[in-house]
Amino acid sequence: MPRPREYDEDQVLELAMAQFWSHGYEATSMSALMEATGLAKGSLYKGFGDKHQLFVKTLVRYLERGRHALRECIEDADDARAGLRRWLEDNAEPAAHDGLRRGCFAVNTAVELAPHDAEIRRVLRDHERRMEKLYQDCVRRGIEDGSLRADLDPPNAARWITTVVYGLQVRSKLGMSHTLGLETAAQALDSMAGA
Amino acid sequence: MPRPREYDEDQVLELAMAQFWSHGYEATSMSALMEATGLAKGSLYKGFGDKHQLFVKTLVRYLERGRHALRECIEDADDARAGLRRWLEDNAEPAAHDGLRRGCFAVNTAVELAPHDAEIRRVLRDHERRMEKLYQDCVRRGIEDGSLRADLDPPNAARWITTVVYGLQVRSKLGMSHTLGLETAAQALDSMAGA
DNA sequence: TTCATTTTAGACCGATCGGTCACAAATGAT
DNA sequence: ATCATTTGTGACCGATCGGTCTAAAATGAA
Numbered sequence: 001m002p003r004p005r006e007y008d009e010d011q012v013l014e015l016a017m018a019q020f021w022s023h024g025y026e027a028t029s030m031s032a033l034m035e036a037t038g039l040a041k042g043s044l045y046k047g048f049g050d051k052h053q054l055f056v057k058t059l060v061r062y063l064e065r066g067r068h069a070l071r072e073c074i075e076d077a078d079d080a081r082a083g084l085r086r087w088l089e090d091n092a093e094p095a096a097h098d099g100l101r102r103g104c105f106a107v108n109t110a111v112e113l114a115p116h117d118a119e120i121r122r123v124l125r126d127h128e129r130r131m132e133k134l135y136q137d138c139v140r141r142g143i144e145d146g147s148l149r150a151d152l153d154p155p156n157a158a159r160w161i162t163t164v165v166y167g168l169q170v171r172s173k174l175g176m177s178h179t180l181g182l183e184t185a186a187q188a189l190d191s192m193a194g195a
Numbered sequence: 196m197p198r199p200r201e202y203d204e205d206q207v208l209e210l211a212m213a214q215f216w217s218h219g220y221e222a223t224s225m226s227a228l229m230e231a232t233g234l235a236k237g238s239l240y241k242g243f244g245d246k247h248q249l250f251v252k253t254l255v256r257y258l259e260r261g262r263h264a265l266r267e268c269i270e271d272a273d274d275a276r277a278g279l280r281r282w283l284e285d286n287a288e289p290a291a292h293d294g295l296r297r298g299c300f301a302v303n304t305a306v307e308l309a310p311h312d313a314e315i316r317r318v319l320r321d322h323e324r325r326m327e328k329l330y331q332d333c334v335r336r337g338i339e340d341g342s343l344r345a346d347l348d349p350p351n352a353a354r355w356i357t358t359v360v361y362g363l364q365v366r367s368k369l370g371m372s373h374t375l376g377l378e379t380a381a382q383a384l385d386s387m388a389g390a
Numbered sequence: 391t392t393c394a395t396t397t398t399a400g401a402c403c404g405a406t407c408g409g410t411c412a413c414a415a416a417t418g419a420t
Numbered sequence: 421a422t423c424a425t426t427t428g429t430g431a432c433c434g435a436t437c438g439g440t441c442t443a444a445a446a447t448g449a450a
Contacts, residue, residue, distance in 0.1 A: 001448040002396035024307060026221035030438060040399045041439080047397090051438065099309040110368045111306040112219060115296040125369055159366075159375060160382050167362030171354075173305045174320055180354060187355050191386040197426035198416040225408060235429050236409080242427090246408065 009047070012037045016048075017058035021105040024112050025055055056119065062105045063127040070134050080142030084161070085189050091165050092172075092181025106170040132158040139192075148194050158193060164188040204242070207232045211243075212253035216300040220250055251314065254344050257300045258322040275337030279356070280384050285358050287367075287376025299364040307314050327353040334387075343389050352387060359383045 014036045019028050030051060034041055048054040070087060077083030083184070089090045091104075106124060135158035142148025148157075170179060210232045214223050224245060229236055243249040265282060272278030286299075297303070301319060308315045330353035337343025343352075363376060 001393070003398080003446040003448095005397070006446095023311070024221070026219070027307075029436080042339070042400075042441085043398055045439070079441080103306065103310075107365055108306050110305050110365055111298065112222075114220070114368045114370075115298075121369065128369060143315060156378060156382065159352060159379060163366060163379050164360035165362070166365035167358035167360070169360035170302055170305055173309045173357060174316065174323060175309075183351060184354055184358050187386075191382075196418040196424070198428080200427065201416095202428095224406080225405085237411080237430075238428055274392070 005047075007037075007039055007043070007047075012039060012047070013058055013061055016054055017105070020055055020058055021062070021108070022100055024100045024108060025051075026112070056123065059105065059120070059123060061107055063123070066106065067127070067130055067134065070131060074134065074138045074141075079145045079147040081140050081147035081193060083190065084138055084142070084148075084192070085185070088161075088164070088168075088188055089182055090183035091168050091187045092176075093178060101173050101175060103172045107166055109167040128162065131192060132162060135161045142192075142194070146194050148192050150194065152192060160192070161188070200242075202232075202234060202238070202242075207234060207242070208253055208256055211249055212257060212300070215250055215253055216303070217295055217297045218255070219303060220246075221307070251318065254300065254304055254318060258318070261301065262322070262325055262329065265326060267275070269333045269336075270331065272324060274340045274342040275333050276342035276384065276388060279333055279343075279387070280380070283356075283359070283363075283380035283383055284377055286363050287371075287380045288373060296368050299369045302313070302361055302364040323357065325359055330356045337387075337389070339390050343387050345389065347387060355387070356383070 016033055019032055019036045023032070030041060030044070033051075033054070037044065039047070039060060044054065048057060069090075073087045073090070074080070074083040077086060106127060109120060110124050114124055115121075132155070136154040139148060139152055139154040139157045143150055143152060143154075164184070168176070168184060171181070171184075211228055214227055214231045218227070225236060225239070228239060228246075228249070232239065234242070239249065241254060264285075268282045268285070269275070269278040272281060283322045301322060304315060307318050309319055310316075326351070331349040334343060334347055334349040338345055338347060338349075359379070363371070363379060366376070366379075
């Protein structure tokens with residue numbers, strides 16, 4: 001009986017995400033979101049809540065996708081090391097790809113909002129915890145299949161991987177070349193590779 | 196003959212830096228800067244230019260201080276590895292220290308502004324280049340005095356150190372504990388330590 | 391067709407944004 | 421004491437901020 005919605009919710013979230021991802025939270029205005037999504041202000045507020053709620057929705061979406069990508073990356077690989085290499089190389093790439101230097105939405109948000117926004121902090125910490133669980137599984141598998149050093153401590157190694165990935169994403173904001181990114185990825189892998 | 200200035204320029208820059216460092220560029224308003232520095236709006240503009248120019252002044256100041264700290268850290272140490280350890284540990288610490296989680300002003304700025312601000316990008320790239328020069332010197336010294344692996348490639352190792360330090364700074368924004376930070380610092384050192 | 395219901399559009403809101411400017415205050419030189 | 425010069429102050433500017441709200445449009449049910 002009601003009037004049907006004219007927009008596709010998923011698509012709007014994608015478009016809004018692109019804005020937040022490229023420009024951050026503070027530098028993205030509601031007008032920019034209206035233009036990017038094609039929706040009028042009223043529709044955005046009715047459909048997605050205020051600016052902050054919309055931001056969280058796009059962030060959660062991004063994080064879920066990131067975990068999915070990591071899971072796939074690890075599962076599809078021949079051994080743990082190959083999966084890890086692929087993941088590190090993927091994280092060394094986006095900088096060169098998009099001239100936008102938008103880096104990683106999660107890292108951008110951690111830097112901009114985490115210190116003063118408890119909800120964002122909770123969401124990002126939860127994501128970090130889940131990612132490190134996946135890293136741990138990968139490391140354990142690598143120890144078993146011999147592709148990673150046998151003396152690695154999985155939780156410790158997971159935090160190590162997290163750190164290197166964050167570092168690559170920051171470098172990408174300054175315009176790291178693909179070649180140098182791959183070099184660093186290789187170095188990270190070497191620090192954990194089996195004999 | 197003119198009326199003398201009533202404020203101390205260095206002190207004002209310090210206070211403005213604290214604001215930008217904690218809240219970033221966009222989230223820091225001129226009113227916040229007025230309150231933080233105690234200067235009226237007109238004085239800020241007359242003395243330091245507009246918001247962007249003031250920001251750059253505080254950033255440059257921060258970067259110079261950072262390079263100085265690294266230089267001292269390396270020179271004062273008994274050997275290259277000790278200096279590098281000290282530097283990595285210092286970078287694993289600030290997170291825990293200030294409940295503000297303000298992290299590293301350079302990393303914060305790289306993430307927030309570098310993609311869309313050519314001047315900032317130039318300043319930060321120049322700083323990165325200088326820092327890596329210092330890292331390279333440190334690595335070369337470490338190869339000579341035997342405290343670092345002999346097969347390290349200095350430019351490569353310098354980028355590696357940069358990456359890890361960036362990663363530590365991002366983790367600090369989410370509230371990394373001092374203990375876990377030190378653990379990662381140790382891991383980074385191990386990846387370069389001499390036999 | 392009429393009605394209840396929901397979406398859409400955009401005018402409108404007070405607050406705040408970064409930035410300017412005119413004027414008062416403070417100095418040393420004369 | 422007067423004057424040229426520079427600093428300090430805060431009122432003021434138009435623009436834009438995030439957010440609200442009313443009214444028109446679009447539907448299915450009755």
